[in-house]
Amino acid sequence: MNPFDLTGKIAFVTGASYGIGFALAQAFASASARVVFNDINQELVDKGLAAYASEGIDARGYVCDVTSEPAVQATVARITEEVGVIDILVNNAGIIKRIPALEMDPADFRKVIDVDLTAPFIVSKAVAPGMIAKGGGKIINVCSMMSELGRETVSAYASAKGGLKMLTRNLACEWAEYNIQVNGIGPGYIATPQTAPLREPGHPFNDFIIAKTPAARWGTTHDLQGPAIFLASSASDFVNGHILYVDGGILAYIGKQPK
Numbered sequence: 001m002n003p004f005d006l007t008g009k010i011a012f013v014t015g016a017s018y019g020i021g022f023a024l025a026q027a028f029a030s031a032s033a034r035v036v037f038n039d040i041n042q043e044l045v046d047k048g049l050a051a052y053a054s055e056g057i058d059a060r061g062y063v064c065d066v067t068s069e070p071a072v073q074a075t076v077a078r079i080t081e082e083v084g085v086i087d088i089l090v091n092n093a094g095i096i097k098r099i100p101a102l103e104m105d106p107a108d109f110r111k112v113i114d115v116d117l118t119a120p121f122i123v124s125k126a127v128a129p130g131m132i133a134k135g136g137g138k139i140i141n142v143c144s145m146m147s148e149l150g151r152e153t154v155s156a157y158a159s160a161k162g163g164l165k166m167l168t169r170n171l172a173c174e175w176a177e178y179n180i181q182v183n184g185i186g187p188g189y190i191a192t193p194q195t196a197p198l199r200e201p202g203h204p205f206n207d208f209i210i211a212k213t214p215a216a217r218w219g220t221t222h223d224l225q226g227p228a229i230f231l232a233s234s235a236s237d238f239v240n241g242h243i244l245y246v247d248g249g250i251l252a253y254i255g256k257q258p259k
């Protein structure tokens with residue numbers, strides 16, 4: 001048996017019309033899982049459906065605000081009725097507001113917490129009963145190196161992701177008895193279309209990231225796919241409450257000694 005085979009599994013990835021979420025859903029499809037995703041509006045869902053279709057993936061997309069418990073409960077009920085009980089949940093939907101703390105309005109801070117921390121709680125809570133009834137499941141939270149590190153202008157994001165790390169560990173403790181594994185994946189700096197301007201050779205931020213990463217490169221979405229399949233598959237059945245950082249070694253690195 002192939003422990004990484006996801007045949008017959010239904011994977012729900014939030015906010016997966018593009019970017020990292022799309023790459024993770026694509027990985028699950030390559031392992032023969034059925035892909036379901038949501039986004040905040042129909043335009044993004046349609047964009048995602050077209051992207052999946054271009055890759056030969058038969059995905060189902062739903063409009064859902066993951067910060068609304070009634071909307072999430074209704075969407076999970078629709079997925080269960082139309083596709084089946086969710087086996088794999090990836091809490092990927094998230095936002096970031098790069099604003100210095102002294103200039104940040106509390107409303108902006110709360111918005112980041114709502115999307116990046118409260119929403120994973122809401123969606124996990126909605127999906128867990130189906131997993132319990134089915135005899136198990138996998139929940140993967142997309143965490144961040146900002147769960148461990150500080151940086152200017154991302155106080156709300158770092159607070160949310162630090163909280164998500166601890167939510168991951170606590171849900172793992174509560175639901176392990178039901179054969180549900182709750183883990184996190186923590187991407188490093190990943191090359192996406194959104195980061196393309198920052199990755200131009202000679203750009204100060206590009207040089208900064210290369211210098212801080214022992215692997216001396218940006219990560220790719222492909223780098224995240226294997227770890228995601230591992231956490232979604234039976235290969236990780238005794239891995240619980242763990243954050244798997246995929247960062248090229250940044251968190252292990254103190255930096256080069258000045259010459």
